Structure formats: structure tokens, C-alpha cells
Amino acid sequence: MEQSQPPDEQVVAVPADIRARVMPAVLDELAHWGVERFSVEALAERHRLDPAMIYRYWGNRQRLIVDAALADVEGLASATDTGSLRGDLLALARKVAERANSQVGRTFLRSLVMDGGGHHDEETRMMFWRARFSVVRGVVDRAQKRGELRDGVNTLAAVQIVLAPLNVRVLYSDAAVDDEYCQAVADMAWHAIARK
Template identity: 65%
Template structure:
């Protein structure tokens, strides 16, 4: 059982040296055990540090995994503001592909796959998805403000048009996602979403 989250955990600034030591350990554990069987205590033991460090700065395993997943969310928001719906969709596809094309990115996508033996980490997966969806939904809001978006667009489906094929690629292939593939996804999404 995990200790209760201290009040100050969310506010405590995480020192760079702590983050640099913990995040590779998180990836290693996720690669071996997935989200479902991820354990702070086991990770700390295997990587030779005190689990109290995790509880001090992150509060619990859920927040630690979400923090790992969303480390580049601000970069995503900045990179996908190109001034046009088509450009933003292409930037979104490229950003996701660039992450998936790394060992870390592909490993993490695979670690998020549901383990059929348990569903207790659905909250962790949903927290990651909500944050990623929120960053991508900003693209649609900007496009709507510019008059580029069809009025009847379903936001969740629109975001999934871009994100889903890239994640499926990561799950079933070791090949790099090419810029041409990103362009094809972005172009398909643009044709589906753009006002005529």
C-alpha cells in the first residue's frame, strides 16, 4: 500500500538531479512491467534509491507515471501553433511521431496498453489521455476562432484522427514513422475537419 500523498508533494520543486535519476528508472520499470504492475518500491530497490524520494516529490505512483508521460506537453502546445489548421495538424503529427521514433517513446506507448488481468490503472491512463487531449484540443479551438473548422466537428474524434494511427504504428511496428506518413495523416484530418 502506498503512503498517503503529503500536502506539499504537488508544490515541491523537483530538483534536476532527482528527476534525472528517477525518470530513466520509471522508463525501465514501465518497459519491464507496464503500467499495471509498476511499483515504486520495486523500482527504488532495483535502481538503488529510497522510495521516500518518490513520495516526497510526486506523492504516489499515479502522479509519477503521469509526470513522466507529460514531460513535453508544453513543447507540444508551442510547436503546434503554426497559424493554420493544416499546419497545426502537421505539427501535431510530427511531434507525436518524433516522440514515438525514440526508444523511450515507443516503449512508453506499449507500456500503456491495458493488461487484461487488471483495470486498476485506468485512472492513470485517463489522466495521461486527458492532458494530451487538452493540448491537442487547443488546435481545434484556434481553428474555430479563425473560422477554419467545420461547425459540427466532434473534438474527441478529430484529435483521434491524428493520434490513433501513430499509436497503432508504434504498437505494431519497429519502423520509424516517416514525415510522409505524418503528412498523409495530417492531410486526411484536414480534409475531414476543415470548413468548406
């Protein structure tokens, strides 16, 4: 049975050495068991980690999974601010593809896909997608401020125009997402949302 954080215990900043030991273990567990069957206790046992230490720093399994998923979000935010909508869309596509082309990125993305045979951990997935969306939406928000968006653009749909093709390609193929594909996706998104 999965434990939960005691109510009086506060989550504290994770020291770099502990993060360096725990994050690869989290990704390994997710690759083997997915989100539904991910367990802090099983992770700790298989990777010789202290479950109490994990709960002290992350609080619960959801925070641990989402923290692992969002390891590259700060880099994503800064890499996608090029000064123009077209440039930002291409930078976003390239950065997402770079992560997805890595073994860790591909494995993690696939681990978030719902397993039809088990209980779906929808709340954990939604925490991940909300956190990621809040960063990625910066591309659309900046374009809006610069007057580059056509009227009536739905922010969620605009972001999904870029992310969906990249994610689908990674989920259904082991082939790398190349730069030509990134350019095609960014161009399609630009034509869909840019003020002409």
C-alpha cells in the same frame, strides 16, 4: 504493498537533479513491468532510490507515471502553433511521430496499453490521456477561433483522427513513422474537419 502519500504531506517542486535520476528509472520500470505492475518500492530498490523521496516529490505512483508520460507536452503545445489548421495538424503529427519513434516514446506508449491478464490501472491511463488531450486540443480550439473548422466538429474525434493512426502504427510495428505517413494523416484530418 504499495504505500500511499501521508495525508499531511504536500507534493513539492521536483529539483532538476532528482528528476534527472528518477525519470529514466520510471521509464525503465514501465518498459519492463507496464502500468499494472509498476511499483514505487520496486523502482526504488532496483534503481537505488529512496522511496520516501519519490513520495515527497510525486505523492503517489499515478502522478509519477503521468509526469514521466507528459515530459514532452510543453514542447508539443508550442510546436503545434503554426498559424493555420493544416500546418498545426502536420506539426502535431510530426511531433507525435518524433516522440513515438524514440525508444523511450515507443516503450512508454506500449506500456500504457492494457494487459488483458491483469488488473487495469484505468485511472492512471485516463490521467495521462486527459492531460495530453488538454494540450493537443489546442490545435482544434485555435482553428475554431480562426474560423477554419466546419460546423459540428467534435473536438475529441478531431484529435483522435490524428493521434489514432500514429499510435496504432507504433503499437503494432517497430518500423519508424516516416514524414510521408505524417503528411497523409494530417491531410486526412484536415479534409475531415476543415471548412471548405
